[in-house]
Amino acid sequence: MxxxxxxxxxxxxxxxxxxxxxxxxxxxxxxxxxIPKTLWGLMYEDISHSGDGGLYGERLQNRAFQQVAPGTTQALNSWSAIGGALIEVVADTIPLSSALPNSLQVLIPEGAGEVGVENSGYYGIEVNPAWTYNASFFYRFPSILPSGSIAANISLVGAESRTTFAASSVTLNPTADWTQVTTSLTPNSSASDINNTFTVTLDGAAFSGVVNFGLFSLFPPAWMGQENGMREDIAQALFELKPSFFRFPGGNNLEGESIATRWQWNATIGPLVNRPGRVGDWGYVNTDGLGIYEYLIWIELMGMQPIMAVWSGYALGGASVPEADLAPYIEQARQQIEFVVGNTSTPGGALRASLGHSKPFILNYVEIGNEARFTCDFISAAPSTYRSYRWASFVDALQNEYPSIRFIATTRYNNPVLAPKPKSYDLHVYQTPTWFRQNGGYYDSVTRDGTTFFEGEYATTSTNSSNLYGIPEQGRLIYPTVQASVSEAVFMMGFERNSDIVFAASYAPLLGHVTEHQWTPNLLSFDSEQVIKSTSYWVQQMFSANKGDxxxxxxxxxxxxxxxxxxxxxxxxxxxxxxxxxxxxxxxxxxxxxxxxxxxxxxxxxxxxxxxxxxxxxxxxxxxxxxxxxxxxxxxxxxxxxxxxxxxxxxxx
The missing domain is CATH 2.60.40.1180 (Golgi alpha-mannosidase II)
Incomplete structure (x- = not known):
């Protein structure tokens, strides 16, 4: 701040x-x-299911049993048995891949009728007759093989009414090797609510024994037809904001609770079977189905440019990589940038080209870490590792390799003083309506010395200054209000007035599920079938669509x-x-x-x-x-x- x-x-x-x-x-x-072309944009991280279960088009939750403990009830999150089937998540003796070692084991009792499994999605599944859903899963028979091929039915079903809205039959061959089946589902009518499930069933009279399943998927049409892309209504609402940039991948979700669980770009690319996912920093598993490549393709389709963060040697649990051990992490950051902008003669550029994008993406801004102001200790004598060595180690190496990129620091402005002197800062503020009205002149007196600013997170979170991060009963907002939004507009007018040094600004958080959230308020709220455009969303659009020159x-x-x-x-x-x-x-x-x-x-x-x-x-x-x-x-x-x-x-x- x-x-x-x-x-x-x-x-x-x-x-x-x-x-x-x-x-x-x-x-x-x-x-x-x-006025900078980049002035108004989007800040994103996977919080409140804004990625998995939100912007990402996949509708099945816990689709590949990533980062769960086999044999536990929690491992079956969103899954339940149909008929007399017995189900359990197991560490497969022949894993689908090294990244996806777990599978869903289904025991079909002898003489059973229709049995199988169902997934309730991310708190419901929308059934839309205007869509054709792509559905798929992997299977294998780990012990006893069927005597011949058997049929499996894939359906969208009302959870309570058991009405079948769409169905398709696929053939499972008798094999102990992993095999993928794909099909499409086109509903014959809409459902009255989102309390619907995705089901896979077999005829117990045709086969009794064990079937293992892995990496299920249910994908409606994605925005602009992007493969493995974005949910249409959320992406369209963001497009209508006319944003100029997209800050990703976070936010706190970049850092990891531990060094081992940090976001790593190279674990988010390639076939989905090669993506292990990670336990995110907001209490749920990130599938990493939305990886760096999907983000970059979508950013390009949206007409935005990225403000990309690299991990800077610090995890939220408090661990800092010692200075002497930073080299591999700096190299990983360098490779991340090379993947984005390297020509095809570089390993990163060649990898990107192999995925389908030979031309380098645009990348003008890179953040070193996230919110380092919280890790800078101004009271005790203990130095912040960001201040004492992490900033310098990362920016010196990366700036030398990529001199045209502007690297952004995440401490307070000149507090502490960093060396080398940052060219840009990312500053965050969550406050009351009164504070935002009184601080439209926030940047008026800042010395014009070539330093530029990114107001990467700001929002009215409460009407009570002592409860900016607290509970609704004490004034914390669940949804933005008119009072909050028109007060934020005053702060934004200050960005316009000072846009000779403020080159970018973004409200935060961007997205949040209406019930499964860790933070409020959000610019856009959503459930499985609708998107709610907040009053602050409309303020952002009114500024962005009328930016001027x-x-x-x-x-x-x-x-x-x-x-x-x-x-x-x-x-x-x-x-x-x-x-x-x-x-x-x-x-x-x-x-x-x-x-x-x-x-x-x-x-x-x-x-x-x-x-x-x-x-x-x-x-x-x-x-x-x-x-x-x-x-x-x-x-x-x-x-x-x-x-x-x-x-x-x-x-x-």
Whole structure:
């Protein structure tokens, strides 16, 4: 977090605070600086099932029994038996692969009827008749082989009604070797809810004995048809934000609770049978079905660029790799970057090309670790390993290899002082609506010395400053509110004003399951069939879709007040874009004295509501922006409703 005070730089505009009926905003026609193309984007990590069970298109949970203890009840998470079958996760004597040593063993009793297994998905499975699902699994008969081929039925079934919505039959051959079967499922109707399961059943009269299963999959159509890609509705909602960058893979989930469980790029590539997964840092297993290659392909399809993090020698459990032992980890980070940008004559570039992308990806920014400010000890005499050697060891080696990449530090700005001096910092802040309104000048007084800033995480988490990370009963938000979102807009206006040094900003967290979450609030919430666009989502979209090209200085607002604005100029088509946040409980009138003649009308996009209004699963569209036409002139008078964000686009005459 960057602690700066800009109060001495801010002047009070004429307006309601001085007893006037209107606030006069004089807009300077000479731009102070261009607005970076990268200003608004997305911060991502797999938290609250935002990856597995969220953005990743796979619908089956615990599909390959990764990182579980065989023989335990927990190993059967999301799985249950059908009919008289007996099921257990076992360490297979002939594993599907070294990465996937466990399998689901199904014992079919003699004389049984229809028996098998079912998976409840990530807290339900959507049944959509407009989709064709790709389904698959591996199987083998470990002991007694059937006398001939037998049929297995793969279905989507209502968990309680037992209604079959889609079904397909596949043939299992009598083999002790692992064999994959694939099929497609097209539902004949939709289900009334998401309480549905994926089933695999056999006729117990045709075979009694043991079947081992591994790596199941149920995949609806992915966004833009990407292989092993993204869930359509979530990806589309993110696309509609018009983001310019994607920060990945985290966040805390990069670091691992231990050095051994850190995120490792090379364990997330290639065939799914070669991906062991890992116990993530938010209480559940990450399949790593979404690997570095899938992220990069999707980033490219979205028209974004990556801000990629590399592991920097520290795990959340407190372990730091000693300085003398860092070399292999630095090399792993170097290889990660080479995979992204290396030409095909390099091992990393050749590996990337073998997966289908011979051209290097764009990579301009790399973070060294995550939130090192929490590991820098400013009180005791014990030095932070990030400060004392980890930052220097990583950045010296990587900057020398990749001089065109800007490497980002994750401590506080100049606290501690790092050597070599970082070119950029990633700063995070979670605060109250009042704090965000009062800190629109956060970066105003920062020395312009070539250092740039990435506000990588920010959000209103509570209305109570003593409960920013606490419980809802004490003010912690479950979903963003109108009050929170229009206050965040003030902070974002400060990014626009200071975008000569703030090159990127992203709300966090990005995604969270509506019930299975570790953090609130989230920009987008979801369950197995719907996506809820929060009030903060709409604020982010209103800024990103109306970014402009040049920042125009104007009369500054009073940071102790509730009325704020920002003015930018757009090149194509030529227009002024005015953003007005009224975080107060009364309407406010402004007059914008624009620097040149404008057209007689413009466009108004407006978000408004009561302070505690939220978009929720029960009412996902309670608060949405409304677009209308507005009369315009060079001295433009505008009345901002209470608790609102307004974006006015006025073409130049």
């Amino acid at each position: 960057l602690y700066v005070s800009a109060l001495s730089l801010l002047v009070i505009a004429s307006g309601p605070l001085l007893g006037h009926a209107q606030t006069i905003v004089a807009v300077n026609g000479t731009a102070s600086h261009p 040049w920042y125009l200085p104007s009369t500054l607002a009073n940071t102790a007040g509730t009325l704020f604005w920002s003015v930018v100029k757009q090149d194509t088509p030529l227009a002024f874009i005015l953003k007005i946040s009224n975080a107060g409980t009364a309407t406010a009138s402004l007059v914008f004295e624009l620097p040149s003649a404008v057209a007689s009308s413009g466009t108004l996009i407006q978000l408004q509501g009561s302070a505690t209004d939220s978009n929720t699963p029960d009412n996902p569209n309670l608060i949405v922006p409304v677009t209308s036409t507005i009369a315009a002139k060079q001295n433009l008078t505008f009345t901002a409703p209470a608790l609102s964000l307004s974006v006015i686009t006025v073409p130049l005459a």
